[in-house]
Amino acid sequence: METILVLAHTENDGSLAKSAREAQRAAGTLFKSLPGSKLVIGLVGDNVQIAANSIAACPATKYFGVTGAEFSQSRYATDAAAAEAVCKAAQATIVIAPATSRMARVLPGVAQRLGGRADTHVTGVAVADGKISVNRWFYKQRMEGALTRTQRPWILGIDPGSQTPCDCGAGTASVEMVAVNLSDAAKRTTVVGIREPKADAQTIKPDAQLLFVTGAGWTKKQADGQTHVPEAEKLILGFLKASRASLGSSKSLVDLGGEGQAVLPFLSHMNQVGQTGATPRHAKGLSTCCHGEEPHTVGWRFIGERRAVNLDPNCGWARGKADVLYVADAFKVMAKVNELLAAGKS
Numbered sequence: 492m493e494t495i496l497v498l499a500h501t502e503n504d505g506s507l508a509k510s511a512r513e514a515q516r517a518a519g520t521l522f523k524s525l526p527g528s529k530l531v532i533g534l535v536g537d538n539v540q541i542a543a544n545s546i547a548a549c550p551a552t553k554y555f556g557v558t559g560a561e562f563s564q565s566r567y568a569t570d571a572a573a574a575e576a577v578c579k580a581a582q583a584t585i586v587i588a589p590a591t592s593r594m595a596r597v598l599p600g601v602a603q604r605l606g607g608r609a610d611t612h613v614t615g616v617a618v619a620d621g622k623i624s625v626n627r628w629f630y631k632q633r634m635e636g637a638l639t640r641t642q643r644p645w646i647l648g649i650d651p652g653s654q655t656p657c658d659c660g661a662g663t664a665s666v667e668m669v670a671v672n673l674s675d676a677a678k679r680t681t682v683v684g685i686r687e688p689k690a691d692a693q694t695i696k697p698d699a700q701l702l703f704v705t706g707a708g709w710t711k712k713q714a715d716g717q718t719h720v721p722e723a724e725k726l727i728l729g730f731l732k733a734s735r736a737s738l739g740s741s742k743s744l745v746d747l748g749g750e751g752q753a754v755l756p757f758l759s760h761m762n763q764v765g766q767t768g769a770t771p772r773h774a775k776g777l778s779t780c781c782h783g784e785e786p787h788t789v790g791w792r793f794i795g796e797r798r799a800v801n802l803d804p805n806c807g808w809a810r811g812k813a814d815v816l817y818v819a820d821a822f823k824v825m826a827k828v829n830e831l832l833a834a835g836k837s
């Protein structure tokens with residue numbers, strides 16, 4: 492009989508992130524498919540009551556909490572100690588956690604301490620013939636694998652964006668506190684602040700409906716023999732502002748910046764989509780001035796609907812990589828799109 496533990500940390504305001512609700516959905520799927528199994532929740536944070544209450548209507552039979560100022564910040568030593576203590580208190584055999592950067596870095600270490608196993612980047616869970624099977628992608632999302640394990644506890648990090656968040660309602664949860672004795676050494680590392688771009692300069696938005704991708708073509712000489720980088724910048728930023736899309740880029744375009752060429756200053760390697768970049772998850776994607784070569788398009792694996800604008804009818808997108816290819820000048824297309832968006836708003 493499996494005891495399935497949802498293990499998550501709270502946010503700064505004490506709430507639960509969407510990624511935690513996604514992990515809970517995966518845990519709920521297993522719980523419903525495994526007769527006789529138990530579902531329990533483990534939360535780590537300064538105070539976990541708000542988070543526990545927010546999901547109190549879920550079928551979990553017990554809530555465990557590790558709380559206190561020491562557990563409010565992301566720190567390997569305290570997070571690993573808290574996770575280990577909760578897993579032991581719950582006697583968990585299956586541990587399902589959101590693969591946030593905070594959780595992902597402690598899960599393998601916690602598995603080691605408990606004599607269990609951890610699998611990362613899990614995108615699906617299922618039960619077949621009474622056996623739990625999990626899915627994940629390999630080789631930059633080119634191959635999908637399904638695996639089972641007999642080793643327990645089995646710790647699974649669920650990739651954010653891969654599940655529908657659970658919608659179980661609120662109530663009042665009774666949380667059993669788990670004590671964790673921390674040595675001074677465990678508290679040595681301190682988060683002194685967070686540096687992040689200003690809200691309007693943050694171009695990477697994992698929850699956006701649309702991914703807008705720019706390629707090196709935006710900086711290339713155009714039909715008049717000239718480059719038009721300032722105009723490209725205006726069109727791209729104008730579109731992002733009006734559509735609230737997330738911004739991606741091809742490797743060639745972000746590399747140009749590193750080589751000291753005139754490029755779009757708001758792009759960094761963090762925006763890069765592809766084999767050596769990110770594999771974002773958005774309902775739709777629009778690629779502009781990007782050729783659609785294999786190492787780039789492999790990053791589009793989880794984009795629902797793909798469209799591209801390219802002058803070249805023989806570009807990579809035309810070879811089955813995009814659902815719709817517009818053979819057109821992206822400068823003209825995006826100017827018109829921005830005009831229509833502005834008209835729609837007014």
Ligand SMILES: Cc1cc2nc3c(=O)[nH]c(=O)nc-3n(C[C@H](O)[C@H](O)[C@H](O)COP(=O)(O)OP(=O)(O)OC[C@H]3O[C@@H](n4cnc5c(N)ncnc54)[C@H](O)[C@@H]3O)c2cc1C
Binds near residue numbers: 713742781783784787
């Ligand atoms: C091991 C390896 C890993 C790699 N990993 C990645 C990766 O993670 N991500 C990635 O992106 N690449 C990756 N690459 C590089 C990849 O193969 C391509 O070189 C790169 O994606 C090309 O970028 P691009 O399409 O922006 O530029 P280009 O190939 O220069 O294409 C520019 C395109 O813009 C079009 N264009 C120009 N002007 C206009 C206009 N006005 N309107 C419309 N279209 C226009 C042109 O027709 C052209 O197709 C990798 C390569 C290798 C070898």
